[in-house]
Amino acid sequence: MSRTSRLAAIAAGAAALLALTACSGGSGGGSDSGSATITEGKLTIATGEPAYAPWVMNDDPASGEGFEAAVAYAVAEELGYAEDDVEWVRTSFDSAIAPGPKDWDLNIQQFSVSEERKKAVDFSTPYYVTTQAVVAAGGTEAADARSIADLKDAAIGVASGTTSLTVAEEVIAPTQDLQVFNSVDDAVAALQSGQIDALVTDLPGAFYVRDAQLEDGVIVGQLESEEGGDEFAFVLPKDSELTADVSEAVDTLRENGILDELAAEWIADQGAPVLQ
DSSP states (O other), X not given: OOHHHHHHHHHHHHHHHHHHHHHHHTBOTTOTTOOBOSSTTOEEEEEOSSOOTTTSGGGOGGGTOSHHHHHHHHHHHHHTOOXXXXXXXXXXXXXXXXXXXXXXXXXXXXXXXXXXXXXXXXXXXXXXXXXXXXXXXXXXXXXXXXXXXXXXXXXXXXXXXXXXXXXXXXXIOOSSOOEEESSHHHHHHHHHHTSOSEEEEEHHHHHHIIIIIOSSEEEEEEEOOSSOOOEEOOEEETTOTTHHHHHHHHHHHHHTTHHHHHHIIIIITTTOOBOO
């Protein structure tokens, strides 16, 4: 073999080795599935900034405290990642579901699944289905309610055209007509002015009303109903190699009761009991 041929062979071998190394470098070393992650051996999970209770406590997802923080670590464990192998980053809600490349492997911040959003990103199977909840102003009789029966005579407001209206009618069945408003914000204004005693909205919205819109708001409790709520799921980059594995992990946590246990700990016990 000539010197030129030998050099060509060496160069070809080096190129092949470099290509192989580059391909292997994108795979998540901590994952049993070997699916690609942003950083080798790490699982990068994004959430909002700030992140609110009860989804993340004290705006500190790395603590594992809060429903979504705890679910994220449970999924990571199912995927084969230790706690130290989970890295947290922050994103806005809108940028997470926009088309384009991402600098994270998973994103969790109460994303509801929709066909329109699926055009830009992947979703896992849902880890939570929202319920309806009752919010009252502190110091009122409605705020002291401990059962559905205690709410029967309350003046209750709902936004028009919502699941909240249907659930309030069927589950509470108040003795006086529901007061129907154009929006949840209008219902909140009526609650602030004393026009109504309580309002019914989806649970994530109830936490927002209590913590951000009312000075002394109280979540009286959740309402059990057969009416389906929004499905919350992990968002992943479009066509991510992790999507199937994450869905399988979520399904396992649902089947073994872990998701229900975490919801009871971080949602019900954080001020949203289920009313009977």
